[in-house]
Amino acid sequence: MKIIVLSLLASVSLFAQVLGDPVALTQRTFSAKSVQIQNIILSDAQVAELSKASMQKIDSKLYRLYLAQNGDKTVGYGVLMNKKVRTKTAISLYLIGVDGKIKSIEIVAFNEPIEYLPRATWLNVFDQKSSVNTLKLNQDIPTTTGATLSARAITDGARAALALLDIVKP
Numbered sequence: 809m810k811i812i813v814l815s816l817l818a819s820v821s822l823f824a825q826v827l828g829d830p831v832a833l834t835q836r837t838f839s840a841k842s843v844q845i846q847n848i849i850l851s852d853a854q855v856a857e858l859s860k861a862s863m864q865k866i867d868s869k870l871y872r873l874y875l876a877q878n879g880d881k882t883v884g885y886g887v888l889m890n891k892k893v894r895t896k897t898a899i900s901l902y903l904i905g906v907d908g909k910i911k912s913i914e915i916v917a918f919n920e921p922i923e924y925l926p927r928a929t930w931l932n933v934f935d936q937k938s939s940v941n942t943l944k945l946n947q948d949i950p951t952t953t954g955a956t957l958s959a960r961a962i963t964d965g966a967r968a969a970l971a972l973l974d975i976v977k978p
């Protein structure tokens with residue numbers, strides 16, 4: 809199963825413009841000594857739960873989770889989410905603290921034209937948001953001119969990442 813997950817992520821990354829390394833980003837964000845990678849395969853029941861909690865249709869059972877650790881203590885999580893923006897894939901890393909709040913969002917691969925990539929200042933709107941926030945575009949999260957579809961994909965990904973972590977938190 810690990811090979812399937814790795815090949816899926818690798819094939820997406822081959823076609824996308826790679827913008828960052830998830831392990832390095834997770835380690836730097838949480839000042840972690842090490843990062844463990846966990847490949848998650850959800851059951852049908854977990855997919856249904858994720859769909860309900862994130863308020864969207866879930867198409868995949870495969871996810872990758874990064875555990876930032878200092879010794880035996882987990883200090884944060886990275887959740888890799890793969891979302892289609894227009895016709896191409898964007899892969900975002902949602903960096904979430906042990907308190908369940910988003911610390912930052914990093915776009916690690918983007919295959920749409922770069923002008924559709926939301927600016928870092930817009931991504932900062934998600935800082936300190938958690939699963940108790942509804943995270944709805946145009947309500948809780950402002951849109952961004954010229955990158956509306958990217959904004960929707962990132963917002964949907966944030967809800968899914970927070971819900972996924974609530975479901976499978978190690």
